[in-house]
Amino acid sequence: MRRTPHFLLEDTLEVKRLIRENPWATLVSHTAHGLVASHYPIVLEETADDEISIVSHVGRPDETSHELGRHELLVIVQGPHGYVSPAWYPADQIIPTWNHVTAHLYGTPEILSDDENFRVLTDLVDHFERRMPEPVSLALDEEGSRRVARGTVGIRLRVTRFDARLKLSQNKAPEVAERIIGALEGDGPYAHPALADEMRRVHRPTDEGTA
Structure with missing residues (x-):
């Protein structure tokens, strides 16, 4: 990604938040046969603050297509993103942009054993089902669930480096940023409340909460 100083995200805890809140990821491998995506x-594992570890699974034969475990894997996590119209800028600024929150995670994945893969799959289901009024668990039919799990391969990625961006109009004057946030929170054609929330995080007044 373009390395614009305004938009660099280097806080590991913020990258972890991005992963927690946006668990649908893109896996990219540079294989002997070309690029595979x-x-x-994905689910974030609990680790030390300065470490990032994620677990996931792929359906067979994706583990072969990606040559998993043989080289570095890129995992792309995409948070809220959307169009920013120059109609929200001062009259002399006419170039639109696209705001986004994105992280590229790198590491060589570890292939999980069948038992650990099933544990990860169980945790994955439990992780998403906990919001449901009557959560469903793989434990309701463990034998049948294990048969289905044999069609998957579990992976753990201990992230060795990341490249992340918060491109949220940090290069705009506070009053312009507030106008953008207001438009995103509105009911116009490019309304995007989640993106507005991300903008408020970075444009929060530095003296907020002080006397």
């Missing part, structure tokens, strides 16, 4: 849910 797939899309799967």
